[in-house]
Amino acid sequence: MKRRLTLAILLLTSASAFGKTAPLKSAKELETTCTTAMSVFEHANDTAPLTQEASAYGQCIGYVEAVLDSMRSLKQIGNDGKTYKFHLHGDGFTTEDAIVFFLDFCKKNNKSDQNGPAAEIVIRALTAKHLVTTSVVDERPKH
Numbered sequence: 001m002k003r004r005l006t007l008a009i010l011l012l013t014s015a016s017a018f019g020k021t022a023p024l025k026s027a028k029e030l031e032t033t034c035t036t037a038m039s040v041f042e043h044a045n046d047t048a049p050l051t052q053e054a055s056a057y058g059q060c061i062g063y064v065e066a067v068l069d070s071m072r073s074l075k076q077i078g079n080d081g082k083t084y085k086f087h088l089h090g091d092g093f094t095t096e097d098a099i100v101f102f103l104d105f106c107k108k109n110n111k112s113d114q115n116g117p118a119a120e121i122v123i124r125a126l127t128a129k130h131l132v133t134t135s136v137v138d139e140r141p142k143h
Helices: 002-018 027-042 051-073 095-108 118-128
Strands: 075-077 083-088 132-136
Touching: 027 051, 027 095, 027 118, 051 083, 051 095, 051 118, 095 118, 118 132
Parallel strands: none
Antiparallel strands: 075 083, 083 132
């Protein structure tokens, strides 16, 4: 019960705090935000999060979940001009898992474009873990 109450307070606080902050622009900004948010994951049963942690939690979870949701429904045009569809893999794969993979990828691949779009780095992190594949969408008209 205490965990549910803490989570409810956290979500309400993060939702209200989320609207008061600037949107994330780069992978480096998302990395910083998600690093702060991880303290919420690690101490979920101990104490209620600070407002800054709750805000970071809402931004991080919201951003990564939006990337995952977009990947489930959007298509991408490749450099070859073909249309590709994303496929997410992994049983029990959660948003928290995606965040952990993203942070790990950022640490190990500091040569990647940290000033580039955060969504691209999230996708690259999941691809590196073999959790994302793509396939060509057959867009030929059916007769």
